Amino acid sequence: MTGRLLDGRRAVVTGAGQGIGLAIARELHRHGARVALLDLDSERASVAAAEIGDDALGVAADVTSESDIADAAAAVVAEWGGIDIWVNNAGVTRDAAMRKMSVDDFDLVIGVHLRGSWLGVRQAAAVMYGHGGSIINISSMSGKIGNPGQTNYSAAKAGIVGLTKASAKEQARHGIRVNAVQPGLIRTPMTAAMSTEAFAATESTIPMQRAGEPEEVAGVVVFLASELASYVTGAVIEVGGGRGM
Structure with missing residues (x-):
């Protein structure tokens, strides 16, 4: 697609310094949105924003910090006058068998994914109140089917689905849509850390017989952010090549 579906919109993407978050920020911008790229790494956020170009803003923020998220939103509102699109994408992994997983690693993953998305x-929703908008949460197929070695990650990503549906019901009457995307195996720095054998084994379970690209997730986010999805809320869209059917 070459049309600009998001002209004049103001967007925030968390965890946007690399991987799926950066692809989402690029695609929102390509469709006409001004984009604030939030990342724990301030330099990475600034470099990514500079790469995107005009109407892109790098913002340092820890998504588990209530004050950081409030400050980031305030900075975007001060710069552009409001927020129309918010994408909760930031995430980490600390994979291990449950008997070997530390409580700290469980808490970290739950905190970044679930607390971060809730915040x-x-x-x-507070910024969009009275104006409407679109919130998109990035879940995972791991939250639907579960993955061994990822009890923390699977629990967090499943929790994001519940968060999405509950908040969609709360916010619908305010004109705020809340939806989730569940990527499957996507080629990112996170999956690049998988062993060749583990990656191949997972890829072999996908009906489309290949891993996805970050841009394929980003395209679905653009749809949910746009007026093409004006009657879509509380939905969970799988982007996994048929994995988990």
């Missing part, structure tokens, strides 16, 4: 939804 993002709450802040975005």
